[in-house]
Amino acid sequence: MHTRLTILGLAALTLVACDRPGNREAEADEESVTVAPPAPRVTTIELGKQAGANLRVSEPSSSFAARDTVFLSVVTNNAANDSRLSARWTFQDGAVIDSSGQNIARDAGTATAVTQFRLVQEKGWPVGTYTVDIWLNDAPVGTRQFEVKR
Numbered sequence: 592m593h594t595r596l597t598i599l600g601l602a603a604l605t606l607v608a609c610d611r612p613g614n615r616e617a618e619a620d621e622e623s624v625t626v627a628p629p630a631p632r633v634t635t636i637e638l639g640k641q642a643g644a645n646l647r648v649s650e651p652s653s654s655f656a657a658r659d660t661v662f663l664s665v666v667t668n669n670a671a672n673d674s675r676l677s678a679r680w681t682f683q684d685g686a687v688i689d690s691s692g693q694n695i696a697r698d699a700g701t702a703t704a705v706t707q708f709r710l711v712q713e714k715g716w717p718v719g720t721y722t723v724d725i726w727l728n729d730a731p732v733g734t735r736q737f738e739v740k741r
Contacts, residue, residue: 631670633732634703636725638663646705653737657715661737663708665725670695670704674728678708683720 639648640655642662655661665676677692689710697704710723716739725733 629669629702631674631727632668633665633725633727634668635666636663636733636735637666638723638735638737642707646707653735655716655737655739657718657739657741658713659716659739661710661721663710663723663725663735665706665708665733667695667704667706667727669702670697670727672697676706677726677729679724679726680710681722681724682717683722688721 637648637651638653639651639662640659641648641650642664643649646664647666648662648664663678665678667674667676672695674695675692676695677690679687680689681687691708693706693708695704695706708723718739718741720736720738722734722736724731725735
């Protein structure tokens with residue numbers, strides 16, 4: 592009988608020790624640990640004369656004719672759907688010829704998205720060197736240069 596009481600007493604002490612407030616706080620801390628999502632980033636910037644149905648450049652080029660459409664495809668990873676890509680196109684003299692932005696539209700279940708920009712001038716572009724600067728959420732992420740030749 593004495594042994595039974597000792598065992599019951601030890602069991603009760605063990606239960607009380609396991610239910611101490613400090614242990615509950617430690618468990619709560621373990622449960623509330625959150626992992627920050629990976630940072631959004633641009634993985635690929637492509638310039639070209641044509642783009643496919645997947646919005647990726649299918650004919651890469653850095654040299655264009657005056658009446659060509661210039662396609663810019665920007666591949667992002669881990670960007671939220673409310674993230675914004677912007678492109679600013681300038682001529683060699685620094686004049687801005689176009690500036691636009693788009694929200695990133697990621698396919699469900701994937702971390703990768705492709706955003707496409709087009710530069711069109713029906714009357715033709717002046718011969719010279721052009722630059723396109725790309726921003727992700729107002730932070731510069733890349734620059735590409737291209738030429739328009741006769």
